[in-house]
Amino acid sequence: MKSSSVSQAVVAPYAEALMSLAQEQNNLDVIAKDVRLIGNTLSDSADLRQLFASPLIGANVKKGVVESVFGPQVNTVTKSFLLLLVDRKRIAFLSEIVKQFQALLRVIDEVALAEITTALKLSRSQEDSIRDRVKAMTKSKSVELDVTVNPELIGGVIIKVGSQVVDASIRGQLRRLKSSLTAGV
Numbered sequence: 001m002k003s004s005s006v007s008q009a010v011v012a013p014y015a016e017a018l019m020s021l022a023q024e025q026n027n028l029d030v031i032a033k034d035v036r037l038i039g040n041t042l043s044d045s046a047d048l049r050q051l052f053a054s055p056l057i058g059a060n061v062k063k064g065v066v067e068s069v070f071g072p073q074v075n076t077v078t079k080s081f082l083l084l085l086v087d088r089k090r091i092a093f094l095s096e097i098v099k100q101f102q103a104l105l106r107v108i109d110e111v112a113l114a115e116i117t118t119a120l121k122l123s124r125s126q127e128d129s130i131r132d133r134v135k136a137m138t139k140s141k142s143v144e145l146d147v148t149v150n151p152e153l154i155g156g157v158i159i160k161v162g163s164q165v166v167d168a169s170i171r172g173q174l175r176r177l178k179s180s181l182t183a184g185v
Contacts, residue, residue, distance in 0.1 A: 007093065007096060010090060010093050011093050011096040011097050011100050012100055014085065014090060014093070014097045014100075015097050015100035015101040015103075015104060016100075016104065018031065018035075018078075018081055018097075018101055019101060019104045019105070019108075021077060021081075022077070025077065027075065027077060028105075028108075030075050030078075031075060031077060031078055032101075032105055034070075034073075034074040034075055034078040035078070035098055035101050035102065035105075036102075037070075037073060037074065038070065038074070038078075038082075038094070038098055039095070039098040039099070039102065041069065041070070042094060042095050042098065043095075048065070048069065049095065051065060052065075052091045052092055052094055053092040059086050059087065059089075062086045062091055063083055063086050066079065066082045066083060066086060066091075067079075070082060082094075085097070106144065109141065109142075110140050110141040110142075111140055111141065111142050111143065111144050112134055112135070112138040112140035112142075112143045112144070112161055112162075113143075113144050113146060113161070114130065114131075114134045114143055114144070114145050114146070114159055114160070114161045115146045115148070115159075115160040115161075116130060116145055116146065116147045116148065116157060116158070116159055116160075117147075117148045117149075117150050117153065117157065117158040117160075117169075118147065118148070118149055118150070118153065118156070118157045118158075119149070119150065119151055119152075119153040119154055119155050119156065119157075119169070119170075120149065120151075120155075121147075121149055122147060122157075127145055127147070130143075130145065130157070130159065131143040131145065134159065134161055137161065137164075138161060138162075152171065153169040153170065153171045153172075154169065154170040154171050154174075155169065155170040156168045156169035156170050156171075156172070156173070157169060158172065
């Protein structure tokens with residue numbers, strides 16, 4: 001079994017359980033906000049990710065960190081969920097569980113995720129234009145953008161929505177031109 005499939009086998013049930021609990025308690029908005037806060041905190045702190053991933057750090061220390069970092073800021077259900085992850089030795093998967101929960105939330109809210117790679121930072125109007133095009137393409141209620149800047153593209157943009165990829169980058173155009181020129185040789 002591949003490590004990614006093992007990870008997914010662990011991640012999906014926990015994300016789905018938290019989603020079910022949030023829906024049962026009519027608390028989805030609050031828990032979604034908590035999950036967003038947790039995800040942002042984890043992405044901002046490599047030390048916190050390392051602490052949760054380390055098998056050498058005991059459960060009591062990890063629970064103390066959960067209490068001090070998230071305890072005062074999150075709902076009791078969310079905090080209990082985090083402590084359960086520590087008890088079950090699954091807190092190392094927290095970043096992936098957050099991503100999976102957010103993916104489930106996007107399905108419920110009919111929100112499309114567009115992964116954008118661009119050579120330069122996009123202006124607000126460019127982001128809005130991409131959102132409108134993706135919304136029309138996917139028939140979603142709204143679109144969430146995940147923008148990455150990669151100067152190697154030279155210019156243009158690559159848009160990935162699910163399995164669809166639109167490569168409108170200069171690097172992609174040069175690659176296609178090269179292929180067509182070499183195919184004729």
